[in-house]
Amino acid sequence: MQTTTLKQLETAFIAAIHAIDPTYDHQQDQSWHYCEAALDEGIVGKALRDFVLDMGPAVPRAYFHGTGESFEFRMGVRTSYAGVPARLLSHMIVADAVDVRSALDDLRDPTVPGLYSVVYEGMENAEIDDNDNAALDHMFTVVYNQATS
Numbered sequence: 001m002q003t004t005t006l007k008q009l010e011t012a013f014i015a016a017i018h019a020i021d022p023t024y025d026h027q028q029d030q031s032w033h034y035c036e037a038a039l040d041e042g043i044v045g046k047a048l049r050d051f052v053l054d055m056g057p058a059v060p061r062a063y064f065h066g067t068g069e070s071f072e073f074r075m076g077v078r079t080s081y082a083g084v085p086a087r088l089l090s091h092m093i094v095a096d097a098v099d100v101r102s103a104l105d106d107l108r109d110p111t112v113p114g115l116y117s118v119v120y121e122g123m124e125n126a127e128i129d130d131n132d133n134a135a136l137d138h139m140f141t142v143v144y145n146q147a148t149s
Contacts, residue, residue, distance in 0.1 A: 002109055002110070002113035002114045002145060003068050003113065003114040003145045003146050003147040004112055004113055004114030004115055004144050004145065004146065005146060006055065006058060006073075006146075008112065009055075009112065009115065009142065009144060010053060010055060012107055012112045012115075013053060013075075013077075013104060013107070014034045014053065016103040016104060016106070016107055017032050017034070017051060017077065017100060017103055017104070018031075018032050018033065018034060019032075019103065020032050020099045020100065020103050022049070022095070022096065022099060023095050023098070023099055024091065024092045024095035024096065026084070026085075026088050026091075026092060027048055027083075027084070027092075030047070030048040030049050031049065032049045032050075032051060033047065033049065033050050033051070034050075034051060034052065034053075035047075035050035035051065035052055035080075036052070038050065038051075038052040038078065038080075039052055042135075043078045043079065043080045043135045044080065044082075044127055044128075044129045044133055044134075044135040045080070045082055045129055045131065045133045046080040046082060046135075047080060047082060048080060048081060048082050048083060048084065049079060049080065049081075049096070050079070050080040050082075051077050051078060051079045051080070052077075052078045053075060053076070053077060053078070054075065054076040054077075054078055054137065055073060055075045055142075056073045056074045056075065056076075057073060058071040058072065058073040058144075058146075059071065059072055059073065061143065067147060067148075067149055068145050068146055068147045068148050068149070069145070069146060069148050070116065070143060070144070070145050071143070071144055071145075071146055072141060072142065072143045073141075073142055074121070074139060074140070074141055074142075075139070075140045075141075075142055076124065076125070076137030076138065076139050076140075077100055077137065077138040077139075077140070078125075078135065078136075078137050079096065079135060079136060079137070079138060080133065080134075080135050081093065081133070081134040081135060081136070082133040082134075083133065084134065086132065089134060093123065093136065096138070097120065097123065097138050100120075100138050101118075101120040101138075101140075104118040104140065105118055114144050114145040114146065115142075115144050116143040116144055116145060117141075117142070117143045118140050118141075118142050119140060119141045119142075120138070120139070120140055121139040121140060121141055122139055123136050123137065123138060123139065124136065124137045124139050125137045
């Protein structure tokens with residue numbers, strides 16, 4: 001059984017999302033940027049496609065022959081959609097969701113040993129500020145194997 005850790009997954013997820021070339025044509029030159037400050041300050045109003053990961057607690061799913069366990073957690077890719085015209089917003093969000101899903105799905109074992117699956121679950125926690133800047137979480141369920149002995 002190949003194994004990984006939450007820290008290794010976080011590093012791989014950030015790198016994969018950062019490397020995405022957006023497919024949606026409006027502001028296609030605005031690439032993805034991890035915004036660690038948003039962990040404390042919030043993401044609404046940050047630059048377009050600034051993102052932060054919200055990795056929920058991992059819970060055990062199955063035990064493997066005394067050497068490790070399979071774990072599952074939900075993860076939000078909290079993303080800023082600042083300055084996107086309302087008529088284009090839903091189209092950009094859907095295209096970005098496809099881009100992120102594809103980038104994370106490509107990381108499955110053997111690319112990131114121990115990463116079993118990354119399943120897109122939809123969007124949550126949408127909000128818009130007084131300046132019409134939007135933000136939301138692209139939600140995923142992640143299953144991975146981790147050594148426990």
